[in-house]
Amino acid sequence: MNGIYKLIQEWSILERALAFVLIAPLAGGMLAGIDRKVTARLQGRYGPPVLQPFFDVLKLLRKERIIVNKFQDFPIVLFLFFTIFSGALFFAGADLLLTIFSLALAGTFFILGGFCVSSPYSHLGAERELIQTVAYEPMIILTAVGMYQVTGSFKVADIAQYHGPLVLSLPGVFAGFLYILTIKFRKSPFDLSMSHHAHQEIVRGITTEFSGPTLALIEITHWYETVLLLGIVYLFFAFNLWLAIGMVTAVFLFEIFIDMNFARFKWQLTFLSTWLFTAVAGASNIILLSLMRR
């Protein structure tokens, strides 16, 4: 493992970015499979095979392209493209803020896709997705701010190389990030815009009018995003490789556990609680940190 780590560090920026583009969907798909398996076991079911997400996507890709307007697939393609781009930036070690803004751009395209089909269900989903985005965005920016305060750099490469345990300086920021990670992973209680749990969904939220190959793209984008977000979790523990991998796994399982135990919140509660938690945990952490550094 350490050997692999060394090897990765010797790679150039482009090589690392390329590695993300190729490996992330495989890893993300596997994670999605594990997610489903664990969820099923927790519910006392047997669950699908771990590779099931790949079969699903392959099947979706072969389906007929059914649309309601000619341009609806374009925002989704851009959504995928910019998510890959932000992930590549992140794993290449570039600027964390740039990654975040690029990811926000990707998310905006997804929302616009939901709006442009002008179906009432998808409109509602897009509106909710927007509220979710607004809810989590401050915390994501504050995560980058906090990391900068500790390490003195926005570069992912520098943050990853930082010698001290980031999480000990940023416990509040880490807690806040965990909170919004539930939104980003589209897990209950924050899966307002589209849910994997059919029993709490009005039709299919923002993806109502997306089917076949386009739905496959949305799924793949989610895989990429999962890997990118777990990468940010990794940064909090980057001082020790094994601990970091352990914590990333723990966080992933924790999100599944949260998903199991909550029913969907109303959007009001989601929005307010997220902003409140961001202020209480994230913002206070950042202010304290800057006071301590004076």
Place this chain on the structure above:
Amino acid sequence: MNALIFLIVFPLVISLLARVVPHGLVIKNIIGVCANIALCIVPIYLLVTYLNRGPAYFNLESKALDIGMFLVELFVAFYIVYVSVRSKRYLPIFLAAAQLLVMVTLEFNSHGMHVEHSLFVDKFSIIMALIVGIIGSAICLYVIGYIPEYYAHHKKLQDRRNYFSFLMYLFLSAMFGIIFSNNLKWLYFFWELTTVCSFLLIGFKDDKASQESAFRALNMNLVGGVVFATGLVCLYSSSGVMELDKLLRLDKGVVLLPAVCLAFAGMVKSAQFPFCSWLTGAMVAPTPVSALLHSSTMVKAGVYLILRVAPVMENTLAAKMLILIGGVSFLITALIAISQSNAKKVLAYSTISNLGLIVACAGLNTDAAVWSALLLIIFHAVAKSLLFLCVGVIENKLGSRDIEDMDYLIMRLPRLTAIMMTGMAGMFLAPFGMIISKFITLKAFIESNPVMAIILAYGSAATMFFWTKWMGKIMSIKHGVTEVIEHKVSRWEWVPLCILAVTTVLVCLAFPFISFRVIDPYLLEVFGKTPVVDTFNILIVLIIMLGMLIILPLGLLYYAFVNKNYKRVGTYLGGGNIDNITFEGAFASTQKIEMKNYYLEKYFGEERLFNVGVFVSLTLTFVMFGAAVI
């Protein structure tokens, strides 16, 4: 120097011509077009001439000119008294009198005052001149197409279109005066001129609502003017200086109070809390007025002055208060904008929000902060004027400026919507325009002021909210035929819209050039250093931008014409579709669907947040003055 005088005097001449030459003549349009071209070219000429040169100061002293300006000031004061008496409002009379009193005191105390350099030009002035010249003249061009339609919609109004053009060009002249004046008395003179012009333009429609808004704007700006004049008296009595460049070289302890007074006047003009209600009220005026006030004149004059005097306040408590006032304005107006469905009001709040960010940067006054402030000024001016002009067209075509009425706009006015989306992308989408500046602003604030970083994080999210839902609204597409009403848009409106749309894109692409060749030299003059911007980041940003510029049109063409491999169905409505917006529901009932956006009135309602902003910022303002006095 001739170019500077030309830029101040030429619009004045044109404004008089516009007043005299009767409308409807072809010659008038020709004069207008030629004048606008000249107003675009001269600032570019200035840029080229001074690209490799430092600031230049010019001596221009004339007793006659001073007396002339004083007479105009007198006339303006009496005019304000006259209109106020006529409409039975007494606050402006009091303020105008106070202002006049202060100015007369200054005039009598300053016998033998020697002003060495009355005019000056540096990179910052040139940036402003380009904004005023290019955007201002694009708006004036738009007026030619807009005004006839405006009168067609408001048949009862008395036709005063000559008067309208007169005021627009006068405004531009005053703006050029502000940005080139080194003599503070001149600066004050032009400052007051913009106040009066904005008052007359906002009240142009001459009904009850616009009178109300016009007087509100007048009152607030007169308060700013009184404080400005008081600042000048303080400055002159304590140091005997009446020039901007000398003011900056004086001992900071001595000139802090005058600087704070000037910054306060700037705050009023740039509509920061607690004075932001005049700008939101100003939307009753015809759209070109809003475009002019919001983008290239008035509010930009405010931040211009604040940025100019900011070095005096650096690292003082007053500056910290200024940062917070900017921050509060930025955050609260961004939140209020979420709750607004009136397109012009959304634009107005977004303007205040962006200006708040600029004011906060000015308060911080480090090289990086000023760098992003200047970029914000540029990007905001271009994109915001474009958006206002688009809303003006939409209002005339749809008969409404409510965002909720803009469903399927992309089908009804396709090209206009495309232009509008360019402007919106410039306002909030990474990596275009504003977001680059926000990025640097965030970096500038983290070190010194983490509270601002937090405000920025929340404010950015709010900004994204109201832009995205608006953008989603106008780009929704339905099945079936919709009447295209675009051919009714006049050529006089298309040309400025296209100019501004192209400018928006060009400014984004040229941002490395603007940064390295124009802003960095300016910062070098002021701070002796320039912010270190990561070239790799700039490269990435440019790659994304270029990528978007290539991918977006190609992608749209591909999906429009090439990709034929699809089966098209109606949207899912939860019943049997009758057409795209009606379906057959239970018991064979016909149901109609309607889609509305979320406005979250309960959380971000105007009344609620507005008062919070006023309370907080009023307190901060008093602390700012207190800090300057002690």
